[in-house]
Amino acid sequence: MELLTDNALMLQVKSSELDRLGLLFKRYGRSLYGFYFRITRDEALSEDLVQDVFERVLKYRHTYRGDGKFITWLFHLARNVLADHLKKTKKAGISTDIDKKQDVLPDLSVPEEARQKEEQLQLMEKALDHLPLDKKELLLLSKLQGVKYKDIAELHHCTEANVKVRVFRAVQDLKEVFMKLQAKSINI
Amino acid sequence: MNDERHQEMLLDYLQGNLDEAQLQEFQTLVESGQIREEELQTLQATYAAFDQLPAPEPGPGMEAKFRHMLAAAHKEQAGLDKPQYTWGGLWEHLQALLSPLKVAYTLIVFGLGFLVAWLAFVPGQQQYDTDVQVLAAELGQVKQMLFTTLIEQPAAVDRLKAVNISRELPEADEKVIDALFHSLNQDPNVNVRLAAIEALKKHTAKPEVREQLILSINGQESPMVQLALADLMQTLQEKNAVPQLRQLLQDKNTNEMVRDRIQESINILI
Structure with a gap:
C-alpha cells in the first residue's frame, strides 16, 4: 500500500x-x-x-x-x-541556564574507543549548548531529515543562499567552541 | 573564506551535496589556498561529530499524552457535530417550508396524521352520542329560529320555506303549531295553506291539532284547501269533522267538484 x-x-x-x-x-x-x-x-x-x-x-x-x-x-x-x-x-x-547541567562521568567499563566516541558526542552536545539560540536552532533544523534549506528559508523569511551562509557561520562557531572544549578536556 | 559563495560551497561539501563539477572547483579553491586545508579539516571533524549526534529518544509517556489529547479532541468534535439550533437556521427551514408545494404536502401529511389520531383515539360511543344529541338539539333550535323568522316574511316563497322547515323539526312546540295554524287560516297564498296542511299532518296524533283542523274547514275559501282538509279528515277517520263538512256542503259558494268529494268523504266517515 x-x-x-x-x-x-x-x-x-x-x-x-x-x-x-x-x-x-x-x-x-x-x-x-x-x-x-x-x-x-x-x-x-x-x-x-x-x-x-x-x-x-x-x-x-x-x-x-x-x-x-x-x-x-x-x-x-x-x-x-x-x-x-x-x-x-x-x-x-x-x-534556563544550560551550563548548570551536570557533566556525566565517563563509564570506565566500556572499551576505550567507544568511550572516546562517547566523550566526543558529549563535547559536541556541550558545544551546541554554548551557541546562541538562533544559531543552535538553525543547525538543528538543518540536521532534521526532510527539512531542506528551502524550507528553512521559508520559515525565516529569507533566501536559500542566505540560510546556507547563516548555517555555515553557525558551523564555524560550533567548531570554535568544540575545539576549545576539546583542548580543555585534554588539559584536564 | 569570507566570500559567501565559498561559504555556501563549503557547507555543501561538508554535507556531501556537491556534484562533480562543483567538487573540482572546490578542490581548485583548496589547492590555491583560497580555502585553507587546516580549517577545512577541523570543520569536517566538527561537522562529522555534529552529524553523528544521535536523536534524543522521548519517553513512552509522550505518545500516551498525545493519545489522551487526541481522545479529548475526538470527544470535543463529537459535541460540536450535534446540530446547532439558531434563529437563522430556523428561518431557513421556514423559508424552505413556505414553498406552495411543500405547504400542500405538509397539509396533507398533517391531515392524514389528524385522521389517524382521530381513528386511534375516537372518544367513547357514549360521548359520541351525547355530542350528536347536543348537535341535533342545536340544529333544531336553529331551524326553529329560521322558521319563526321566515313565517313572518311578506314573500310567499319564504313562508313556504318556513312551513317546509317546520316539517323537519323533530318536536314542534306550541309556537310552531300555532304558527302553522295561523298560516293555514290566515295566509293569503293557497300554496302556503296547502303546505301548512301537509306540515300539520305530522302532528295529527295530538287531539288539539285534529280539533283545530276540523275548525279550520269552514274558514277556508279555496277549493284546493277544502279538498285537502276533507281528504285529511277521511285519512284520519275523524268523525267529529262530519258536521263541519256538512256545513261546507250546504254552503252555496262551495265548488261543485268539492261538494262531490266532501259528500264522498262524509259517506266514508259515517
Missing part, C-alpha cells in the same frame, strides 16, 4: 479525520522532541512542548491550505511554541 503523504494526511485531519494525526505524530513526534530537547535539555518540558505543537495543529487545522510542505508548517508552529515558552519563562524569571 502506498504511503500517504504528509499533505494528504493533514488534509484528512483538516476534514475532521482526527485519527490521521496519529500517523503524523509517529512521523514527526521524535524529530520535534529532539529539536526541543537539544534546546531545553529537559525531557518532561520537551514532551510538553511537542504536545503543545500537536494541540496547535488541531487548533489551527482549518488554516492549513496544503499548498506548501507540511513539515514547514509544522516547524513554523513548533518555533512559535518555543518562542511562547521562552517568553513565558523569561517573564516568570525562570533560569
Whole structure:
C-alpha cells in the first residue's frame, strides 16, 4: 500500500479525520522532541512542548491550505511554541541556564574507543549548548531529515543562499567552541 | 573564506551535496589556498561529530499524552457535530417550508396524521352520542329560529320555506303549531295553506291539532284547501269533522267538484 503523504494526511485531519494525526505524530513526534530537547535539555518540558505543537495543529487545522510542505508548517508552529515558552519563562524569571547541567562521568567499563566516541558526542552536545539560540536552532533544523534549506528559508523569511551562509557561520562557531572544549578536556 | 559563495560551497561539501563539477572547483579553491586545508579539516571533524549526534529518544509517556489529547479532541468534535439550533437556521427551514408545494404536502401529511389520531383515539360511543344529541338539539333550535323568522316574511316563497322547515323539526312546540295554524287560516297564498296542511299532518296524533283542523274547514275559501282538509279528515277517520263538512256542503259558494268529494268523504266517515 502506498504511503500517504504528509499533505494528504493533514488534509484528512483538516476534514475532521482526527485519527490521521496519529500517523503524523509517529512521523514527526521524535524529530520535534529532539529539536526541543537539544534546546531545553529537559525531557518532561520537551514532551510538553511537542504536545503543545500537536494541540496547535488541531487548533489551527482549518488554516492549513496544503499548498506548501507540511513539515514547514509544522516547524513554523513548533518555533512559535518555543518562542511562547521562552517568553513565558523569561517573564516568570525562570533560569534556563544550560551550563548548570551536570557533566556525566565517563563509564570506565566500556572499551576505550567507544568511550572516546562517547566523550566526543558529549563535547559536541556541550558545544551546541554554548551557541546562541538562533544559531543552535538553525543547525538543528538543518540536521532534521526532510527539512531542506528551502524550507528553512521559508520559515525565516529569507533566501536559500542566505540560510546556507547563516548555517555555515553557525558551523564555524560550533567548531570554535568544540575545539576549545576539546583542548580543555585534554588539559584536564 | 569570507566570500559567501565559498561559504555556501563549503557547507555543501561538508554535507556531501556537491556534484562533480562543483567538487573540482572546490578542490581548485583548496589547492590555491583560497580555502585553507587546516580549517577545512577541523570543520569536517566538527561537522562529522555534529552529524553523528544521535536523536534524543522521548519517553513512552509522550505518545500516551498525545493519545489522551487526541481522545479529548475526538470527544470535543463529537459535541460540536450535534446540530446547532439558531434563529437563522430556523428561518431557513421556514423559508424552505413556505414553498406552495411543500405547504400542500405538509397539509396533507398533517391531515392524514389528524385522521389517524382521530381513528386511534375516537372518544367513547357514549360521548359520541351525547355530542350528536347536543348537535341535533342545536340544529333544531336553529331551524326553529329560521322558521319563526321566515313565517313572518311578506314573500310567499319564504313562508313556504318556513312551513317546509317546520316539517323537519323533530318536536314542534306550541309556537310552531300555532304558527302553522295561523298560516293555514290566515295566509293569503293557497300554496302556503296547502303546505301548512301537509306540515300539520305530522302532528295529527295530538287531539288539539285534529280539533283545530276540523275548525279550520269552514274558514277556508279555496277549493284546493277544502279538498285537502276533507281528504285529511277521511285519512284520519275523524268523525267529529262530519258536521263541519256538512256545513261546507250546504254552503252555496262551495265548488261543485268539492261538494262531490266532501259528500264522498262524509259517506266514508259515517
